[in-house]
Amino acid sequence: MLQDNDKILEDATNSEYKWGFSSPIDQEFATKGLNEEVIRFISGRKDEPAWMLEWRLSAFEAWKKMKQPKWQNVTFPEIDFQEIIYYAATRKKPTINSLDELDPEIRKTYDKLGIPIKEQEMLAGVAVDYVMDSESVFTTFKSQLAEKGVIFCSISEAIKDHPELIKKYLGSVVPVRDNYYAALNAAVFSDGSFVYIPKGVRCPMELSTYFRINAENTGQFERTLIIAEEGSYVSYLEGCTAPKRDEHQLHAAVVELITLDDAEIKYSTVQNWYPGDKNGKGGIYNFVTKRGLCHGKRSKISWTQVETGSAITWKYPSCVLKGDNSIGEFYSVAVTNNFQQADTGTKMIHIGKNTRSRIVSKGISAGSSQNSYRGQVKIHKTAENAYNYSQCDSMLMTDHSGAHTFPYIDVKNSTAKVEHEATTSKIGEDMLFYCNQRGLSDEEAVNIIVNGFCKEVFKELPMEFAVEAQKLLQISLENSVG
Amino acid sequence: MNKDIVESSIDNDFETFQANDALAFSDALMQVKRAAFADFTTLNFPSTKNEEWRFTPILAISKGALSVLPVAISANAALKLNAAGKEEFGNKIIFINGHYSASKSNIVDEKGIKISKVIDSIESQEGKFNTLSDNHSEPFSALNTAFFNDGICIEILKNASIEHPIIIENIFTSTANKHFIQQRNMIIAEAGTKASIVFEYTVQANATAYMNILSECFVAENAHIELLHDIQPNHPLHLINNTFAAQKKDSTFTCHSIATDGTLIRNNLSVRLEEKNAICYLNGLYIATDNHLIDNHLAVHHLVPNCQSHQLYKGVLKDKSTGVFNGKIFVHKDAQKTNAYQSNKNLVLSDTAVMHTKPQLEIFADDVKCSHGATVGQLDENAKFYLMARGISQEHATALLTYAFASEVTEKISNTEIKKRLNTQLQTKLGYSFEAL
Numbered sequence: 001m002l003q004d005n006d007k008i009l010e011d012a013t014n015s016e017y018k019w020g021f022s023s024p025i026d027q028e029f030a031t032k033g034l035n036e037e038v039i040r041f042i043s044g045r046k047d048e049p050a051w052m053l054e055w056r057l058s059a060f061e062a063w064k065k066m067k068q069p070k071w072q073n074v075t076f077p078e079i080d081f082q083e084i085i086y087y088a089a090t091r092k093k094p095t096i097n098s099l100d101e102l103d104p105e106i107r108k109t110y111d112k113l114g115i116p117i118k119e120q121e122m123l124a125g126v127a128v129d130y131v132m133d134s135e136s137v138f139t140t141f142k143s144q145l146a147e148k149g150v151i152f153c154s155i156s157e158a159i160k161d162h163p164e165l166i167k168k169y170l171g172s173v174v175p176v177r178d179n180y181y182a183a184l185n186a187a188v189f190s191d192g193s194f195v196y197i198p199k200g201v202r203c204p205m206e207l208s209t210y211f212r213i214n215a216e217n218t219g220q221f222e223r224t225l226i227i228a229e230e231g232s233y234v235s236y237l238e239g240c241t242a243p244k245r246d247e248h249q250l251h252a253a254v255v256e257l258i259t260l261d262d263a264e265i266k267y268s269t270v271q272n273w274y275p276g277d278k279n280g281k282g283g284i285y286n287f288v289t290k291r292g293l294c295h296g297k298r299s300k301i302s303w304t305q306v307e308t309g310s311a312i313t314w315k316y317p318s319c320v321l322k323g324d325n326s327i328g329e330f331y332s333v334a335v336t337n338n339f340q341q342a343d344t345g346t347k348m349i350h351i352g353k354n355t356r357s358r359i360v361s362k363g364i365s366a367g368s369s370q371n372s373y374r375g376q377v378k379i380h381k382t383a384e385n386a387y388n389y390s391q392c393d394s395m396l397m398t399d400h401s402g403a404h405t406f407p408y409i410d411v412k413n414s415t416a417k418v419e420h421e422a423t424t425s426k427i428g429e430d431m432l433f434y435c436n437q438r439g440l441s442d443e444e445a446v447n448i449i450v451n452g453f454c455k456e457v458f459k460e461l462p463m464e465f466a467v468e469a470q471k472l473l474q475i476s477l478e479n480s481v482g
Numbered sequence: 483m484n485k486d487i488v489e490s491s492i493d494n495d496f497e498t499f500q501a502n503d504a505l506a507f508s509d510a511l512m513q514v515k516r517a518a519f520a521d522f523t524t525l526n527f528p529s530t531k532n533e534e535w536r537f538t539p540i541l542a543i544s545k546g547a548l549s550v551l552p553v554a555i556s557a558n559a560a561l562k563l564n565a566a567g568k569e570e571f572g573n574k575i576i577f578i579n580g581h582y583s584a585s586k587s588n589i590v591d592e593k594g595i596k597i598s599k600v601i602d603s604i605e606s607q608e609g610k611f612n613t614l615s616d617n618h619s620e621p622f623s624a625l626n627t628a629f630f631n632d633g634i635c636i637e638i639l640k641n642a643s644i645e646h647p648i649i650i651e652n653i654f655t656s657t658a659n660k661h662f663i664q665q666r667n668m669i670i671a672e673a674g675t676k677a678s679i680v681f682e683y684t685v686q687a688n689a690t691a692y693m694n695i696l697s698e699c700f701v702a703e704n705a706h707i708e709l710l711h712d713i714q715p716n717h718p719l720h721l722i723n724n725t726f727a728a729q730k731k732d733s734t735f736t737c738h739s740i741a742t743d744g745t746l747i748r749n750n751l752s753v754r755l756e757e758k759n760a761i762c763y764l765n766g767l768y769i770a771t772d773n774h775l776i777d778n779h780l781a782v783h784h785l786v787p788n789c790q791s792h793q794l795y796k797g798v799l800k801d802k803s804t805g806v807f808n809g810k811i812f813v814h815k816d817a818q819k820t821n822a823y824q825s826n827k828n829l830v831l832s833d834t835a836v837m838h839t840k841p842q843l844e845i846f847a848d849d850v851k852c853s854h855g856a857t858v859g860q861l862d863e864n865a866k867f868y869l870m871a872r873g874i875s876q877e878h879a880t881a882l883l884t885y886a887f888a889s890e891v892t893e894k895i896s897n898t899e900i901k902k903r904l905n906t907q908l909q910t911k912l913g914y915s916f917e918a919l
Contacts, residue, residue, distance in 0.1 A: 071533065379858075381833065396848035399815065405843040411858040414830045418858040420841070426848040 033082040036060065039187055042087045046156045046190075049163065059176040059186030066180045073372045073404055074312050074341040076248070076285065084250060086188040086221065144204070150234075151196040152207055155223050158194035165196060169227055173256040173293045173320070181252040182289045185221045189254070192222035197232035197263070206462055208237040224255040228263035230296065235266040237465055248276075248311060253288045261296030261323065266304070268461050270469050273309035278367075280339025283311025290317035294326035294352075302329040303346065304460045306469040308476045311340060316374065318347035321355035321383075328357040331457040333469070335476045336369030336401070345375035345392075345406075350383035350416070359390035362454050365401035366476075372404040379416040386416045394424040395453055447474060492522075495550050499629060511604055518617045518627035525621040537806045537838045538748060538777045542720055548662040548692055550629045553579040572646040572680075575634055578653050580663035580693070582632055594642025594675075600633035600666050607635065607668060614698045614726035620750065622722045626696040630666035636679065637670045638705070644677040647710075647897050651682040654691035654719075667697040671705040678708040678897050683744075685717035692720045699727040699735070703757070706734040708896055711749065713741040714907060720746045731757035738895055739766040740904060741776050742911050752781040755789040755817075766795035767891035769911060770803030770835070777806035784817040793824040796891050798884055798912075799835035807839040809854070815846045824854035829861065829887060831880075861887070881914035888912070
């Protein structure tokens with residue numbers, strides 16, 4: 001049995017990354033390296049107003065004074081920030097109204113990725129904003145959304161068209177000086193998505209952004225800002241892939257969510273950046289700051305993430321529960337294989353009264369990978385009757401992978417209730433035996449067991465995404481048996 | 483700026499210490515001490531920027547202008563201690579202001595126990611001394627190794643089963659007020675032995691005690707050792723309590739850390755499970771009041787297959803107190819079939835009390851069963867209501883339920899006499915008594 005497992009695992013480690021192509025698109029780059037000139041270039045290239053440039057420059061000043069953090073449970077050679085190209089954009093500025101006008105190469109990339117824009121258009125499913133390298137390429141369904149007053153556009157457009165919203169909210173949840181990578185992002189971010197849901201509107205469709213790093217040596221620094229006004233609701237999906245490259249590429253995004261009274265944002269990510277080859281060569285460094293602010297009463301922010309890609313995943317989607325009775329949720333599945341490393345989790349900061357949060361985290365480690373859950377639950381003095389429930393389970397597939405849990409619980413209020421539990425185990429031989437006995441192969445059995453293990457998280461994903469996530473998991477752990 | 487002052491004072495202290503002929507350390511030991519002092523100079527007193535000391539400021543120690551030199555022994559000679567020792571039973575080993583007092587100590591179970599001063603037994607225990615203490619990363623271990631000049635070495639001889647508990651009591655008088663006492667102990671349990679060892683602390687009125695105690699505990703094959711840290715000094719005590727244990731085949735190591743008083747208590751407990759079928763039980767109870775801080779840092783290293791570890795830590799936090807818990811379980815690569823459990827439960831009974839808990843699992847083997855749970859909450863309102871509906875005042879209902887919560891830990895102590903005494907003390911502390919009901 002064990003020998004079989006080893007063989008099957010070996011097969012699994014040989015499974016290919018299926019999104020590893022790159023597209024020969026005519027692109028324009030900023031000069032390599034980071035200095036004021038590059039920031040001025042990015043800002044100028046995007047016709048940004050002066051206040052935006054100033055904001056970037058002040059972030060750059062702050063960043064220069066900061067040091068790279070070292071506390072994380074992942075290891076990588078120091079990043080040379082002068083070796084990165086901070087801006088790459090398609091040369092033809094896409095001022096297009098229909099998909100047919102899109103660069104055929106981009107369309108091809110699209111098709112290879114299997115983003116069914118056309119299909120979705122027909123099915124009236126999802127409005128897509130597609131960000132290749134640094135520039136937002138296309139946003140579908142704009143007019144239909146505009147009818148409801150929903151703004152869904154690239155953040156550069158928003159800077160031009162809705163400066164009052166940007167000025168008010170950009171950097172309000174993740175301040176410029178929040179951390180090293182957030183400051184870097186603030187200085188050089190090139191594009192990203194902007195969503196504004198007006199008062200009382202339930203966004204009629206799911207909004208989706210697809211991120212793709214295409215060019216070599218580039219870093220991707222996108223910035224997403226979602227604002228849900230009183231009583232509104234939006235579900236937002238994010239997907240990511242990258243071509244296979246031997247060198248590491250940096251992805252340092254910032255995502256900010258704000259919910260006002262009674263509003264709700266549901267943010268789902270299926271992250272499938274190139275994880276590197278089976279020897280740990282190449283792959284994306286995914287260092288992302290994601291944070292949501294439940295500003296209003298009875299508001300809710302829910303993060304769902306399925307992390308299968310990236311050489312290193314290092315992020316903590318967080319909720320600041322400021323409004324009374326607000327709710328924060330975090331559901332995560334993180335799968336690591338080969339030499340992947342993940343240090344991910346969440347922060348739930350309870351400030352308002354009767355705030356509630358729930359954390360469900362599932363980690364699966366295969367190959368020689370290291371998978372860490374790191375989370376913080378902080379109950380401030382003002383958070384009367386706050387409640388948190390956390391559960392983090394890890395599953396180990398091999399004897400040379402590692403699973404780690406670092407939960408921090410800080411309570412400063414006597415009415416708070418905080419519950420945390422964690423387990424680590426391997427796939428139970430009894431479970432496998434049970435499945436085998438009923439005629440299922442090891443592979444099918446693992447599939448069923450792993451899917452069962454992750455079910456709590458998958459059920460939070462919108463349906464199409466849930467299907468994709470399950471497939472992704474299947475590929476990531478192809479043929480592997482515990 | 484202050485740091486420099488402290489550093490230089492410790493530098494001076496070390497020079498004085500080295501020059502003191504009366505201490506008469508062997509060359510080999512002096513070498514160990516010099517190396518440890520070098521380690522300490524590199525590490526220095528930890529600040530709250532150090533992850534291991536994030537919630538535990540030790541300013542009273544690091545900035546308290548304390549001397550790490552031993553208290554003059556002549557000061558003890560004149561002392562008249564009317565109540566030396568809490569227990570009327572058992573084997574008593576008494577330390578006064580950090581110095582072993584042979585005249586006040588009393589060993590009842592002479593068969594099976596060998597007691598000597600730690601300095602005298604270093605040579606005979608060469609393979610053991612300073613092998614568990616982590617001087618390279620733990621500043622207080624390094625400081626202790628550099629400056630200790632007294633302590634006890636307890637050997638439990640092969641196959642001995644010691645009937646009475648061995649009680650090591652540290653008594654502090656006001657003479658020791660400005661001293662940071664460094665004490666070093668060794669507990670060597672040979673194969674097939676069974677013993678209970680209790681550490682107690684008494685701080686006399688007008689005294690404020692500072693102590694950095696380090697005990698290395700070697701549990702041989704099939705030995706069953708129970709350790710109890712009974713920390714209820716009644717007067718201000720700043721205690722850094724370092725316990726290191728290493729276990730061999732089929733052994734059991736049980737450690738209870740009970741702290742219900744003390745200004746600053748930091749328990750560093752580290753257990754290495756080195757051979758198969760070793761089991762450790764680590765239990766803890768902390769009841770913090772006023773502005774006291776009680777910190778428990780645990781590390782269990784599963785190095786080989788088929789071992790078990792069980793941790794149960796419970797805390798009650800009142801007033802402006804702070805509780806810190808950090809329990810680490812490391813399952814090393816080859817430690818298959820490991821069972822490791824950890825549970826940390828806390829009652830926060832006031833709005834100004836703070837609890838920081840961080841249970842931590844680091845697992846590098848796949849065939850393991852590990853779990854941890856941590857809760858922070860209050861007493862069950864329904865249970866309280868039930869009692870109050872039966873005519874018990876709210877105050878007493880709270881005390882009764884808190885006692886029920888806390889005694890889960892004390893109930894695990896095997897020696898009935900000690901258990902009884904601890905439970906009584908606990909009842910007094912929590913303001914609960916049968917008579918009042």
